[in-house]
Amino acid sequence: MPPPAAQALSPSSTNPARVAGMPAGLVVLVLALLLGIQPITTDLYLPALPVLTASLGAQMAHAQLTLSALLLAFGSSQLVFGPLSDRFGRRPVLLWGLGGYVLASIGSALAPSIEVLIVWRTLQGAAMGSAVMAARAIVRDLYPPAEGARVMSRALTGLGVIACLCAPIGGLVSDLFGWRFALLVPTLFGAATLALIAFRFNETLPARNPDALRFATLAGTWAMVLRNPTFLAFSALTTAAYGLLFTFLASSSFVFIQVLGLTKTQYGLVMLWNSLAYIAGTFICRRWLARHGVRGSVARAGVLTLAGGTAMGALSLAGVQSVAAIVGPLTLMMLAHGVHQPCGQSGAVGPFPQAAGAASALNGFIMMLAAFGIGGWLGARMDGTVMPLTLGMWFWSACIALVAWTLVRRHGEAHGH
Known part of the structure; x- marks a missing residue:
């Protein structure tokens, strides 16, 4: 086995879809479902969150924990699933992880109290880590x-379609049947994804690493990844981009429903528009990649992000508190998000063909650690105004632009552009 440094530089040299024995369309479908499990788990219950909070007699800070604790477990579990998948393969980790996800989803829907719900959601997040980590590693395998x-962009278009449906379905199911049924929908999605993996998905890892779980090997791999400037640049990009998105996800249902007076259905339509803008961004990403490469695409998207964030923050500081004052600037930021995430997620694992699981896990952990901190910050600062949402998103838009124009521009060359 080559040393870590040689592993990081070894190129992919095979046609992936044929080697893996799967048509390219099936690979993209699998990736879209594995990545789509995240919005299914985080977005679908958002319209029901205020009702859920009242029904269980919970405080807003505890309600926020149903999301932020899930995401902390999601990020942490990837540190385990990544090396496990490098050792045993992507398929067995997915089968066990998705099985656990289905069980935790059922437990969440049946939870008798907010405390029990937080426990089940934490387990659900931990299991979800197997799916998203494996998706990023599979892209690097193939x-x-x-x-x-480009492939990640196509898969994230599928994620955008799934995200489009989440909030409207969540709002509709919650209105018709109650919030517990909204928490049960991820069970069906998880079971369908598990069946697809079990019956149609072939292992993509070219060669298992028998030493992947040894502490010395693991520590050496993580150190190699964390020292790599390309990994750090793209992880900074994905973390700032997810920080912006999570600030919106964690606060938007309270802001739009309780502060701005929208119904759950109207809020679902806002989320639908949000997802449509994101899907459009993934199409822009593929077009820009062909013309400008990764660094050029990310830099251009940084302009959109900062313009949207500045407009949103400035309007709220001027006292403009309306749906349009948030959704208009948000559209620019979500278009850019459709560029930043595929470029960032593929870029972070790009230098590590033989340690894609570990690199994907570290990238995911850093993103979710930031999300957990944001959740705690928002839970303590939701004050009945739009300001925590608008000023938080303005801050992250500035971080994204800074990273796009400095770190990615300087260190993105190793990504192949």
């Missing part, structure tokens, strides 16, 4: 970095 960004 595709060289430049092609990986």
